[in-house]
Amino acid sequence: MRLHGPKTERRKNSDSRSKHILRRVLLTLVTLVLLGLAGMHLLGLITLDNRYNIAEDTVASVLTPLQSGFSSVVESVVNYLYKLKLRANLEIAYNNLKQENEQLVYQAMLADELQKKLTVYEDLYDEISVNESMNPLVATVIEHSSGNYFSVFTINKGSNDGIKELMAVTMDGALVGYTYNVSETKASVRTIIDSQASIAALISSTRDQGTVRGTLGVDGTAMCRMYYLPDDHLPRPGDTVVTSGVGMGFPKGIPIGTVRESTRGMESNKSYIVVEPTVDFEHIEYVVVLRYQPDAEAVQARADSSDSLAYTPLETSKPIPTIQIGSDFYQLAPTPEPTATPTASPINGSSLLTTPAPSALAPAATNGNQSIEYQVPSGLSTGNSYGFTLAPTATPTPSPPPLDVSVEEDQ
């Protein structure tokens, strides 16, 4: 420990006192300056004398550039922070809008899907309601064959639901195919474009009958061909082809398709026309199985009606053999009875006797043998979801008119 002498101690005390005095002087000066400035300012305000504003002007001239520089720095910092905030808000808004957009897209897709389902259900309802007598049943397609030569699919209804083999399957008011390989809970459907399918059909305008077969296994196209048409008629493109109801237990009048082109070969057994199916086979989801089965009497009546070429003796003194080609040659129903009994009416010794024609254009069903004809839903006749147009009338007018040939015997 060092001991300070009296001289050192005196010097220290003297330094401390001088610092204290200096501090006092400085504080007094600062106070005087500040109070002087404030006083000048107040005097300037009171007296409105510009001479007192010299100090203010000096302070302002010093502070203004300093303040403007500081202000620009603060503004740039604030602007940067504002941009950061804005960017964050934009990002949040963008994410919210993106999420909202995704939800709306999903809802739109859902609405679209529901709309399509609703259209399908409406079509199915129309089809079922107008063909209630055919005991229709809606089935869902649960499996598609993916082959290039066969077109079959499986539905989720089987014999437990009353489905049997060779029942007509329709969609949107047109024939899809027929059932086969029926089990208890499912059934297979062979479509009309399958080359193994063979369905009796007729052209609705000319009533020419034939057999429709698929061409998928023949040339790979989803088309049909109609064989065994009479040689004396050439169908026009656009004519509607419907089921004739002959052969299988199909209802009559189910639209199959339209005549696309007539391709007749030299041999009559190879002459066929190309029929474009009405059904879109690429989009089959629901089908209607017509569990219609003609009873035995109806089948017998149908078989009898095909023998309409019969000799009918006239009850006249000079009987004339009459060959009558029945107008209901293609119909399920029997030939209607003539409204009037033909009587002998000799005219000048040699004249043609006319046999009364059947009065009904489309014979009505009778009790003994029902002739149930497929009714195309009205909603589908103007245009459906697949854009085809069906025949305007479900019951075709017999064409050609009944041909009566009367041969008068010589007296």
Place this chain on the structure above:
Amino acid sequence: MFKKGIKFAILTLLCYLLQSTLAQYLSVWDVAPDLALAIIAVVSVALGRKYTFFMSLAVGYLLEVMLPALDYINLILYPVCAMLGALAFSDKSERKLEEERSMGKRGGNLPAHLRTLLCAMLSMLVFEAVHLLYIYLSGIQLDFGHYRRAIISVVYTTLLAGILQFPIRWWLGIYKLKRAR
């Protein structure tokens, strides 16, 4: 001493500059805080009444010169409010403490950080009260909106003083003094 004086002068200038440039950007519900009074309150507790007087007078004068909203009001009100806060919450003198002890009281100061908050609140209460009184005397009927703005201003400035006291005290070297003890 000179170092402390320079720091104090810079702080005084900064106090004015922040109040005149930054305060408007810190508005909450359209109420801007009084950054100058917040800093002066920190200085009141950290450096004492003398520095409070210098700072408040300088800031009041600069605001009066550069931003003359009302004649005299900044020049008078800032020193008055600041000195009221400093009188109540700055460090008590040794003589005052001894006097309290002799009267049987505990004789001590509240924590400095708490005193800073109280000092800022008192200063702002006086500041807002004078403004409301001035408005009332001008013939404007005071309503809930006026009181709401005054309360928000007091609370906001007090909170800012509570936040700003840490960097300012650190910059003035108050925490170093505390460790040295």
